[in-house]
Amino acid sequence: MLMISPRMASGMQEKQYTPSLLSFFIYNPKFGPREGEEEKKILFYHPIEIEKNEKIRNVGLCEAIVQFTRTFSPTNPAKSLHTQKNRQFFHEAEENYWMVMVVRNPMVEKPNKDGKPPTVEYQEEEIIDSVYGSVLQQCYCMYKLFNGTFSRAFEAGGVELLTQKLEKFFYRYLQTLHLQSCDLLDVFGGISFFPLDKMTYLKIQSFVNRVEESLSLVKYTAFLYNDQLIWSGLEQDDMRILYKYLTTSLFPRHSEPELAGRDSPLRPEVAGNLLHYGRFLTGPANLKDPDAKFRFPRIFVNTEDSYEELHLIVYKVRERVNVMDLNREFCEQLDSLVGPQLTLLASDICEQFNINRRISGPEKEPQFKFIYFNHMNLAEKSTIHMRKTASVSLTSVHPDLMKILGDINCDFARVNEDEEIIVKAMTDYWVVGKKSDQRELYVILNQKNANLIEVNEEVKRLCATQFNNIFFLD
Amino acid sequence: DNMHRSDNRGSWEFQPEDTLTEETGNFPSTLAQANFKIMSESWRQHRKHVFVLSEAGKPIYSRYGNEEALSSTMGVMMALVSFVQAGGNMIQSIFSDEHTVVFLQKGPLVFVSVSATRQSEQQLRRELLHVYHQIVSMLTQASINRIFERRKNFDLRRLLFGSEKVLDGLLDVMDSDPSFMLSAVQCLPLPSSSRDALSHILQKAITPDLVFSFLIANNRLVSVVQEKTVLEDARLKPSDLHLLFNLIRASAFQAGEIWMPICLPLFNHDCYFYAYVAYLDPPECTVCLVLLSTDKEAFYAVAECKRKIEEAFASQNALQWVANTQLYYVDDISVANLRHFLYKPSKVLDHHRQLSQEERIRLLDPYRNMHNRIHSTSRPLKLIYHSAGKETLLAWVTSKFEMFACFTPLVTKKSAISELTKLLRWIKKEEDRLFIFIYAFPLTFQSQPCKRQSVTQNVKK
Numbered sequence: 001m002l003m004i005s006p007r008m009a010s011g012m013q014e015k016q017y018t019p020s021l022l023s024f025f026i027y028n029p030k031f032g033p034r035e036g037e038e039e040k041k042i043l044f045y046h047p048i049e050i051e052k053n054e055k056i057r058n059v060g061l062c063e064a065i066v067q068f069t070r071t072f073s074p075t076n077p078a079k080s081l082h083t084q085k086n087r088q089f090f091h092e093a094e095e096n097y098w099m100v101m102v103v104r105n106p107m108v109e110k111p112n113k114d115g116k117p118p119t120v121e122y123q124e125e126e127i128i129d130s131v132y133g134s135v136l137q138q139c140y141c142m143y144k145l146f147n148g149t150f151s152r153a154f155e156a157g158g159v160e161l162l163t164q165k166l167e168k169f170f171y172r173y174l175q176t177l178h179l180q181s182c183d184l185l186d187v188f189g190g191i192s193f194f195p196l197d198k199m200t201y202l203k204i205q206s207f208v209n210r211v212e213e214s215l216s217l218v219k220y221t222a223f224l225y226n227d228q229l230i231w232s233g234l235e236q237d238d239m240r241i242l243y244k245y246l247t248t249s250l251f252p253r254h255s256e257p258e259l260a261g262r263d264s265p266l267r268p269e270v271a272g273n274l275l276h277y278g279r280f281l282t283g284p285a286n287l288k289d290p291d292a293k294f295r296f297p298r299i300f301v302n303t304e305d306s307y308e309e310l311h312l313i314v315y316k317v318r319e320r321v322n323v324m325d326l327n328r329e330f331c332e333q334l335d336s337l338v339g340p341q342l343t344l345l346a347s348d349i350c351e352q353f354n355i356n357r358r359i360s361g362p363e364k365e366p367q368f369k370f371i372y373f374n375h376m377n378l379a380e381k382s383t384i385h386m387r388k389t390a391s392v393s394l395t396s397v398h399p400d401l402m403k404i405l406g407d408i409n410c411d412f413a414r415v416n417e418d419e420e421i422i423v424k425a426m427t428d429y430w431v432v433g434k435k436s437d438q439r440e441l442y443v444i445l446n447q448k449n450a451n452l453i454e455v456n457e458e459v460k461r462l463c464a465t466q467f468n469n470i471f472f473l474d
Numbered sequence: 475d476n477m478h479r480s481d482n483r484g485s486w487e488f489q490p491e492d493t494l495t496e497e498t499g500n501f502p503s504t505l506a507q508a509n510f511k512i513m514s515e516s517w518r519q520h521r522k523h524v525f526v527l528s529e530a531g532k533p534i535y536s537r538y539g540n541e542e543a544l545s546s547t548m549g550v551m552m553a554l555v556s557f558v559q560a561g562g563n564m565i566q567s568i569f570s571d572e573h574t575v576v577f578l579q580k581g582p583l584v585f586v587s588v589s590a591t592r593q594s595e596q597q598l599r600r601e602l603l604h605v606y607h608q609i610v611s612m613l614t615q616a617s618i619n620r621i622f623e624r625r626k627n628f629d630l631r632r633l634l635f636g637s638e639k640v641l642d643g644l645l646d647v648m649d650s651d652p653s654f655m656l657s658a659v660q661c662l663p664l665p666s667s668s669r670d671a672l673s674h675i676l677q678k679a680i681t682p683d684l685v686f687s688f689l690i691a692n693n694r695l696v697s698v699v700q701e702k703t704v705l706e707d708a709r710l711k712p713s714d715l716h717l718l719f720n721l722i723r724a725s726a727f728q729a730g731e732i733w734m735p736i737c738l739p740l741f742n743h744d745c746y747f748y749a750y751v752a753y754l755d756p757p758e759c760t761v762c763l764v765l766l767s768t769d770k771e772a773f774y775a776v777a778e779c780k781r782k783i784e785e786a787f788a789s790q791n792a793l794q795w796v797a798n799t800q801l802y803y804v805d806d807i808s809v810a811n812l813r814h815f816l817y818k819p820s821k822v823l824d825h826h827r828q829l830s831q832e833e834r835i836r837l838l839d840p841y842r843n844m845h846n847r848i849h850s851t852s853r854p855l856k857l858i859y860h861s862a863g864k865e866t867l868l869a870w871v872t873s874k875f876e877m878f879a880c881f882t883p884l885v886t887k888k889s890a891i892s893e894l895t896k897l898l899r900w901i902k903k904e905e906d907r908l909f910i911f912i913y914a915f916p917l918t919f920q921s922q923p924c925k926r927q928s929v930t931q932n933v934k935k
Contacts, residue, residue, distance in 0.1 A: 071547060073518065076572045079569055080568070085562075404853055
């Protein structure tokens, strides 16, 4: 992606290029071990137009680098390769199955006088390995959610089936990667929880229990409000990637009509039933039409042990969404049962939402800019990111500050102790990072003339209001 | 385990480089796998490997292990470098959970560091640059380039025979001495009157073509004097001093004197100085005199200077000043929580430290990490305060100084700040005694009717 920033008065402009995807490939060295068979190792390669020999050479380079680093540590081979122009990330997703993502380094093109070609300056320090490494891992998790593991596909239908699935999934998925706006939140891959009072929470729980009891085909249920999770019966790792899919792909696709007015009723063509506001986000768009064909997307969960393949049903009432996994279709039953009850619950939750809103204050400019993440339950909260859609994650702070957060996160990751790092940046912003017992908190303060003691007091105040039951180092 | 230095110099037969990558430009899969077998567990455990090879892939130096046995590993390294180069790109580093591999190419030489120290890429590359400069200090850049221009397959070990311990020594000291991180030289604290008197003695002992005179005590700089005309041209860089000190340390002589060629790469990378080195206090050998001349034949004249200096020292009992030097203790200024600090004024070559040897070396790792963050080229910082399990660390850069400090882990921020303020006040007060300001004002030699030649005209081949 190209951004132009006018720098020179003469009209010649410095062009700033953000990081972008150069190539993405998946290979397994075991599939083509002998000389002359190299092409067989390659299971997926983007961009597809690249000439065959060059693909083979690039894969060969990755193999050589992984093998070279095994010389020094057999169990911890290379994770990334830094070159002047680009950065390559390596991930052994499953045994012998390697995924590689090549990202072009951000660069600045400075025009030269006298018709000389512009000088290009590469900015390698702008890319943080942990961020893009996490993005690559997430690519695998997303693929696995909808397709199961590589090895199962290979067992079921050999290389042909595997390459087919990879092609089908990644061709579309890679287009949704927005590498220029990846940051610390990608490292966490967390879930935003919706805080509820006990009564409403219990109501929801009992509702879920009733649904699962009466509809025996329902295996797991997750309950969300807007983009926030209230309850999930799924394993954490499965919920985490499903959450990402729902909030960055499925919900944005379906929420357009409602963006116009939150309280306006659904558009007529979507409402199939006047008794309640429920509708399916996956599956039948219109229940009344008997000829309409529909399918539920299939997802794979618990791949480590039970390896279950389920159908994903996402049923939404206004802003409340119920996600259920089923073995077969039976939508009318679901619709008639769930719809009315959810609608009732809806108003309860809406009330709670308004109460929460009043407490935390208007969303214009939050009092404290912070990011919080809990490794144990994956709860994440950010007052810095304003809107998360598939395309962009807007932040209200300068990207350099986000990168400083990334640096602090890397430093925290080195040791397994409680720590605190306070940093004063060149622009006189203060950044405070606290790590305590699986929780991480990052606060950005814009107080030019504050000293270390004052900053410390500010952060203590924040912790007292928002995190008063969590102990952080002083 | 045959991991000792190779005894074979220059007779080792090398495979031509084109067996490493075939005509198609692919990596033969067998090549990379071959490395796996020969490496022993003890070799792998080393914290930092450093390899030097030529562009042709010929091994020159390996910090650990027999560089001949490692020739195929070095071959792979060279293949990685050339492969990426062939794509119009430049390889910089490889990261894994435990190691960082950093590449540096200077002229016909390639340097690779494989490190488990978690230093940043920039810091590791700077260390490789020091290794390159140390090699230049022994051979000069001009001759290295010339040799390889004529013969790409040349085995540089022939010229570096016996010098492995110089490189070993450099790598060891870089791992234990913060001087390199700070790009500064540690100096011996002396009252400025004593230091001036010593400098005066050095200044008076002059002979044509004598350019620099150094007095070093216990690896700390006591005094440095340089010829006035040279001052106009160029300044001595701390890095060059480190290389000089390292060469002297590695020659490990005690009594007597040395006369050896040395190139100071940052000063002038194509010509030699000739260094006269002698200890002034045998047999303790703690005070070392180094005189640099541009004249290869000047040994006797320079030795005469040394004799004059010795005489002057004896008559004034100058060695006592050095022996008596008050090594300050941080306790003096009642900072109970402060364990250790490094302080470097921005204009001057110097820093300080205080703590046990092992502790100081251990602190280097977190200091280096903070140094890397604070001096980041894309997002530099002014201050870092890091409280962790074992200690609380602080790094601070202003326009006047940069400093690193280590406090007890439970120190409160208030105490840390107040102790730091006390420390800074004390440093300001003792400035004269603690630092050498050599470029704040010009030094002059006493007049002697000799023809002085500028170093830049006197390039020795």
